[in-house]
Amino acid sequence: MQLMPDSPLRQAALEIERHVAAEGWDQPPRLFALVPTADLIAREPALADQLSSDPASITPIEQELDHDRELEDLLTEIEWPDSVIGCAAVIERIMLPPEAEESLPQDPDALLAAAAAHPDRREVRLVAAVTRGKQAHSAVRAKEPADAELLEGPDLVPGLIEHLRDTLT
Template sequence: MLEVAPDSPLRQAALEVERHVAEAGWDQPPRLFALVSTEQLRESHPELADQLDGDYTPVEQEQLGVDRPVEEILPTIMWPETVDGCAVVIERVMLPPSAEADLPEDPDELGAYVAAHPDRQEVRIVAAVLRDGSGHTGVRARDGEDPPLLEGPDLVPGLVELLRASMS
């Protein structure tokens, strides 16, 4: 694992979410998680105390649906005060920066261009934020047996900003 960010409770929660989603393999719909204080969960559910660790416990939410892009759904979500943060996991296809100049403007042509591009790379992105504005992202390519997870606070800044907006 390539670490490019200091360890933190948020990073650990994001890594836990990424491991959990990775267990189900690829070709999954977007998945959304509330990040709740583990201490708060232990107090409200003492029967779960032995099963909980870490500072934040990810709680998976209902399926986001596939009728609209996750980037349109996230701005409509407002979390209750009992939620300390949130995380989303999405799969996307990325192209190298060199392909940007040749991208067609027509959305239908764009999809076909990306799908056929020889240098396209499928990736799984996990982005997580807390109410204090801190964020952590991880990107793993769909490559080989155990591709590294690239990490940092703003690897996918647009997605992080959408999550931050849902926390305000």
């Protein structure tokens, strides 16, 4: 049973999640340009057999990143060409239950150490995808258990969605 309305953006986000998940955990952040599949096939006809024949589909194209910098910092410098209709990012983070937040230190380094050592921490993979038309889709998967359900929706990771939207203006 599918709970989310389907769309080309949702399909692209889920394709990215499957692609990254196939390579396991403990990966650096990943960034993808989203382009209309029909445009890509028009420019590169040899790819037609490898891509969706749906004229509305979106193809993710992975970008190279400088892994010495935080993704959020890199996103402040990115501007996409008009041929890119959207973008997506994948990051792994530690999430804590809301009640743990009030006891966390303010210092960023101490905060990271406290979060990493917290007994109720959950390691998660976050996927966010946005289009110039302001559509968004996101997905979250916990590292544990190994068969953790993929949660998805338009705004599960609002901060990352906003960072991505800022690259499209």
